[in-house]
Amino acid sequence: MKKKLTIALSAFLAISSILTAGGLTNYFKPQSEVQYSVMATTTAENKVIQQKLKRWGYYTGSVDGIYGSKTREAVKYFQRKNGLSVDGIVGPKTAAALGMTLSGSSSSSSQSSSDLNLLAHCVYAEARGEPYIGQVAVAAVILNRVKSASFPNTIAGVIYQPYAFSSVSDGQINLTPNDTAYKAAQDALNGWDPTYGCLYFYNASTSTSKWIYSRKTVVTYGNHIFAI
Amino acid sequence: MKKDVLDVKKDLSREKKEVKKKNKAVIGLSIATGVLALSTIGLGVGVAISQSQAMSYRGDLESVYQKSMYELVDSVNNTETKLAKVLSSDGSAYQKKMLLEVSKNTNEAQGYISSLPLSQSDIQETVKMVNQISGYTSTLAEKLSTGGTLTESEMDTLADIHQNIVQMKQELNTLSRKMENGYNLMDESLDFDGDMNMLTQELEKMHDVDVDYPTMIYDGPFSDSVVSAQIKGLSGANINQDEALERINSSFKNLSSVEFENQTSGRFETFNFRATNSDDENLYIQVTKIGGHILTVSGAGNSDREVEVNYDQAKKIALDFAKSNGIEEGEVVWTDTIYDQTYFNIAPVENGVVIYPDLVKVKVDLTSGTVVGYDGTTYFTNHTERNLGAVLFSKESAQKGVPSGFEITLSRLALVPLEYNREVLCWEFECERGEDVYYFYFNAKTGEEENILKVIKTDDGSKLM
Numbered sequence: 001m002k003k004k005l006t007i008a009l010s011a012f013l014a015i016s017s018i019l020t021a022g023g024l025t026n027y028f029k030p031q032s033e034v035q036y037s038v039m040a041t042t043t044a045e046n047k048v049i050q051q052k053l054k055r056w057g058y059y060t061g062s063v064d065g066i067y068g069s070k071t072r073e074a075v076k077y078f079q080r081k082n083g084l085s086v087d088g089i090v091g092p093k094t095a096a097a098l099g100m101t102l103s104g105s106s107s108s109s110s111q112s113s114s115d116l117n118l119l120a121h122c123v124y125a126e127a128r129g130e131p132y133i134g135q136v137a138v139a140a141v142i143l144n145r146v147k148s149a150s151f152p153n154t155i156a157g158v159i160y161q162p163y164a165f166s167s168v169s170d171g172q173i174n175l176t177p178n179d180t181a182y183k184a185a186q187d188a189l190n191g192w193d194p195t196y197g198c199l200y201f202y203n204a205s206t207s208t209s210k211w212i213y214s215r216k217t218v219v220t221y222g223n224h225i226f227a228i
Numbered sequence: 229m230k231k232d233v234l235d236v237k238k239d240l241s242r243e244k245k246e247v248k249k250k251n252k253a254v255i256g257l258s259i260a261t262g263v264l265a266l267s268t269i270g271l272g273v274g275v276a277i278s279q280s281q282a283m284s285y286r287g288d289l290e291s292v293y294q295k296s297m298y299e300l301v302d303s304v305n306n307t308e309t310k311l312a313k314v315l316s317s318d319g320s321a322y323q324k325k326m327l328l329e330v331s332k333n334t335n336e337a338q339g340y341i342s343s344l345p346l347s348q349s350d351i352q353e354t355v356k357m358v359n360q361i362s363g364y365t366s367t368l369a370e371k372l373s374t375g376g377t378l379t380e381s382e383m384d385t386l387a388d389i390h391q392n393i394v395q396m397k398q399e400l401n402t403l404s405r406k407m408e409n410g411y412n413l414m415d416e417s418l419d420f421d422g423d424m425n426m427l428t429q430e431l432e433k434m435h436d437v438d439v440d441y442p443t444m445i446y447d448g449p450f451s452d453s454v455v456s457a458q459i460k461g462l463s464g465a466n467i468n469q470d471e472a473l474e475r476i477n478s479s480f481k482n483l484s485s486v487e488f489e490n491q492t493s494g495r496f497e498t499f500n501f502r503a504t505n506s507d508d509e510n511l512y513i514q515v516t517k518i519g520g521h522i523l524t525v526s527g528a529g530n531s532d533r534e535v536e537v538n539y540d541q542a543k544k545i546a547l548d549f550a551k552s553n554g555i556e557e558g559e560v561v562w563t564d565t566i567y568d569q570t571y572f573n574i575a576p577v578e579n580g581v582v583i584y585p586d587l588v589k590v591k592v593d594l595t596s597g598t599v600v601g602y603d604g605t606t607y608f609t610n611h612t613e614r615n616l617g618a619v620l621f622s623k624e625s626a627q628k629g630v631p632s633g634f635e636i637t638l639s640r641l642a643l644v645p646l647e648y649n650r651e652v653l654c655w656e657f658e659c660e661r662g663e664d665v666y667y668f669y670f671n672a673k674t675g676e677e678e679n680i681l682k683v684i685k686t687d688d689g690s691k692l693m
Binding site for chain 2: 043062064065066131132133136148149150151152153157160161162163164179180182183184186187190191192193194195196197198209210211212217218219220228
């Protein structure tokens with residue numbers, strides 16, 4: 001009886017220690033490996049992909065042109081059923097099986113919408129769950145910083161400035177944004193600024209910075225206070 | 229005797245059994261110990277691996293920070309030297325060359341400062357100064373290139389700037405020497421005293437509150453003069469919250485509920501309302517306290533439905549909405565459809581001239597055919613009675629400025645906003661070359677080419693550059 005206990009105990013210890021070690025190793029792995037989505041196709045192409053998959057019963061989401069997790073799952077399902085390598089990415093072979101050709105790199109005049117994507121990522125990470133106008137406002141603050149002399153002069157510079165956004169430090173910036181975040185980012189890029197030039201926003205219930213309270217408050221949207 | 233033998237046999241077998249039992253226990257225990265030892269080693273190895281990984285990540289990050297710091301030191305050293313040369317030179321060609329380099333060096337310096345782990349709020353004034361120096365020096369260089377000279381007060385400002393840069397240079401070079409002796413930027417940045425980390429503290433003189441930054445007013449980016457644009461277009465008496473609500477109800481006929489949310493006290497003072505329309509779309513509407521004008525409407529629309537409105541119908545909806553908000557005659561000057569929503573940028577047309585500075589933006593949901601977005605802030609900021617003056621340069625002569633190979637598809641008079649609050653009456657030519665679309669602008673008074681815009685196609689629509 002005793003030995004069984006001992007063996008069980010040591011086995012438990014062994015397994016748990018291996019798990020812990022694995023856990024520790026994982027902790028230091030960048031999260032982006034898992035969560036970063038590959039944007040290999042354009043919005044227009046994504047819509048075609050979604051329409052086709054929907055018609056054939058692989059996809060149940062909305063036809064919005066956003067290559068989100070639902071679309072990726074549907075593509076994987078399609079690939080599995082059609083004997084293609086299952087990676088969730090529409091490459092030339094999967095495209096051919098879908099009966100479409102990709103524009104790919106042939107259209108040299110098209111640029112990636114990295115500004116929009118980056119902005120949407122930040123909006124989603126910082127303000128998902130906030131009212132829509134609050135999400136537009138967060139995107140507007142980032143763009144106001146780009147214009148301001150006191151901050152970096154590019155969207156990437158502002159978002160990745162050390163200590164600027166907590167979602168960058170904790171990796172939430174790599175979550176895949178939803179429709180609403182993309183729309184809010186697009187609205188702000190089109191010039192919508194519901195904060196009228198604010199450079200700061202903070203959550204009054206979680207903010208630990210005393211300095212931020214010295215800024216003049218302009219408006220509150222949801223849980224965020226916007227200040228200049 | 230027999231009994232004795234039996235007893236002995238019994239004893240022997242009992243002993244054997246006991247020995248076996250003992251043996252089993254020993255084996256069991258040693259297996260357990262072995263497994264335990266292995267698992268401990270496993271844990272140790274796991275921790276060692278993750279620690280060495282963490283160390284190597286830390287090392288990588290420290291290298292990135294150190295690179296930025298050394299590059300920052302370089303660019304500030306270069307800025308200092310070149311500013312000193314500008315101050316001791318009389319030749320405007322040489323001054324221009326040096327000023328352009330200062331502008332480039334300070335622009336780089338800004339990038340490096342912003343990628344270092346410095347406490348944001350403490351470093352802002354420094355970033356601002358560096359950005360302003362970059363804008364100021366490039367504006368002065370432009371002035372020199374058009375035949376101007378530097379005035380005494382401009383030279384004084386440059387001397388002030390030089391003083392600030394010298395101080396910055398001293399701070400940074402001290403830190404650079406420390407880095408050579410093992411100062412670790414990352415460790416210091418993780419050591420906080422309140423909001424400020426030790427690395428920021430180390431560069432204290434660079435962002436000291438007592439530092440007197442020169443005021444730089446110039447026609448360029450980040451100038452102190454363009455920070456707050458005045459609101460020219462708001463007219464009418466002050467209204468109260470109830471009147472604001474009436475204004476909303478007269479402008480939107482399809483609202484199922486409207487509720488007061490809060491007020492804004494920024495550049496525009498507004499009453500803010502949350503509304504739902506009959507298509508179950510949530511809207512956020514802001515009404516100005518002065519005059520009770522609808523300032524903005526924001527909504528995400530509803531993306532789970534089929535598109536039911538075509539482009540022409542949506543355009544009419546947008547123009548009608550602009551009209552009900554004061555744009556008697558509007559022209560759609562830019563449009564883009566993203567997902568199931570179309571953006572319309574509408575400029576007022578006055579006496580045949582397209583007034584670009586007074587642009588309003590309307591977003592129409594193509595599933596419901598309702599306005600889910602409106603931005604009148606640009607209009608209310610810029611709109612005013614204008615005297616455009618006479619056209620001194622004919623369309624035919626302006627057209628000669630369009631290079632050959634471009635096919636002109638549209639030409640008209642337009643008031644164009646240029647940088648730094650300048651408005652210029654221009655001849656506008658929309659042109660095509662191959663698949664590319666360009667816009668050319670020629671000053672209608674001088675014939676000078678003011679701007680060229682190129683339509684850039686992106687994955688999500690087009691934009692002007």
